[in-house]
Amino acid sequence: MAFNFGAPSGTSGTAAATAAPTGGFGGFGTTSTTAGSAFSFSAPTNTGTTALGGLFSQPTQAPTQSNQLINTASALSAPTLLGDERDAILAKWNQLQAFWGTGKGYFNNNIPPVEFTQENPFCRFKAVGYSCMPSNKDEDGLVVLVFNKKETEIRSQQQQLVESLHKVLGGNQTLTVNVEGTKTLPDDQTEVVIYVVERSPNGTSRRVPATTLYAHFEQANIKTQLQQLGVTLSMTRTELSPAQIKQLLQNPPAGVDPIIWEQAKVDNPDSEKLIPVPMVGFKELLRRLKVQDQMTKQHQTRLDIISEDISELQKNQTTSVAKIAQYKRKLMDLSHRTLQVLIKQEIQRKSGYAIQADEEQLRVQLDTIQGELNAPTQFKGRLNELMSQIRMQNHFGAVRSEERYYIDADLLREIKQHLKQQQEGLSHLISIIKDDLEDIKLVEHGLNETIHIRGGVFS
Secondary structure, eight states, X not given: OOOOOOOOBOOTTGGGGGOOOOSOOOOTTOOOOOTTOOOOOOOOSOOSOHHHXXXXXXXXXXXXXXXXXXXXXXXXXXXXXXXXXXHHHHHHHHHHHHHHTOSEEOOOTTSOOEEOOTTSTTOOOEEEEEEEOOOOOGGGOOEEEEESSOHHHHHHTHHHHHHHHHHHTTOOTTEEEEEEEEEEETTTEEEEEXXXXXXXXXXXXXXXXXXXXXXXXXXXXXXXXXXXXXXEEEEEOOOOOHHHHHHHHXXXXXXXXXXXXHHHHHTOSOTTTEEEEEEEHHHHHHHHHHHHHHHHHHHHHHHXXXXXXXXXXXXXXXXXXXXXXXXXHHHHHHHHHHHHHHHHHXXXXXXXXXXXXXXHHHHHHHHHHHHHHHSTTSHHHHHHHHHHHHHHHHHHHHHGGGGOXXXXXXHHHHHHHHHHHHHHHHHHHHHHHHHHHHHHHHHHHHHHHHHHHHHHHHO
């Protein structure tokens, strides 16, 4: 049975992370264009989806494949190299090499040894993970270029990158290179997603299909120029057709046990968005672990940014609440001042007229309110009682300070805050009552003047 690491889920497009650099990064703008490198829109020779196709490429059926299987079986079960009991020990050693996925299996003096690789069906260090399937159309024209350079350096030289890629495309003035986005990859590599827009003479424009652009980049001379820029890998980012998905799922990758592959398809958490991919060897497992760690860091960075935005919004909310309270107090003050102005205006308007019935009724109501305010059992008395209780508490607090009671600091802050709110409420209520008393006095004064004036007129 094959060794299984489990089935960790992965992210799409990360196969580029482990590609070995094929050329030094000489800086953007250092490529040399050659004759015949102008970009053309001829039909691409390879229209398959490159992003995932390499993971499922099946080996070519060579004529000697059956002999290779026979030789492998002989090396693992019945070698005849020494002709004695040591062949059994050699068979176990060959089995160990096959399980590990490295080494050579000697089994016969007249036949070359079998090369054991991690793709052989007996290698146990294999697992199946999941990658996101691209959702972009071929018409979107998205092509991924992996640079052997840090993201910060790529961003600082992005304009030079665009100009250099434009030169790689032949410097055609009808073509415009655009950067869709960049992403950091493990091992100080960076993924850059680009697309090319072609402008026609009549003024319309369209994106060059991804497969066409990729086919151009895969030409030998163009690929050399990209390597001079530091490109280690290029691939399209297009969705898989239903036929391609069916073919990939029906045919297990090279060296993967069909039973494990079938179980991976059953365990797929989201068959609409994820597709199983093989992980062969510890190197591939380490690569996916680095990619997962990189994505976790990016998510944490985004969460930190969101947290800072939330904190800023909370501060703005606190400031807004304070301003609203201030405006409410200002509105109340303006309302009192407006009331005073209305009172004076009404006095001037009613000067010289006899008291009407509604005014007499209003005066009776004002007298009633004044009486309630001055009543011992009403608001004034209650306010005086509260003030007395506060003074008594302060007095007893000073007397009992020697008894040394200990109060929790948080509770003490809550008590202080509560008493402060009560004090502010009482002060505000007293202020309102004083303002209302002054307003009543003004009304009474205006009414008395009106009565004296009318008395002098009738006399």
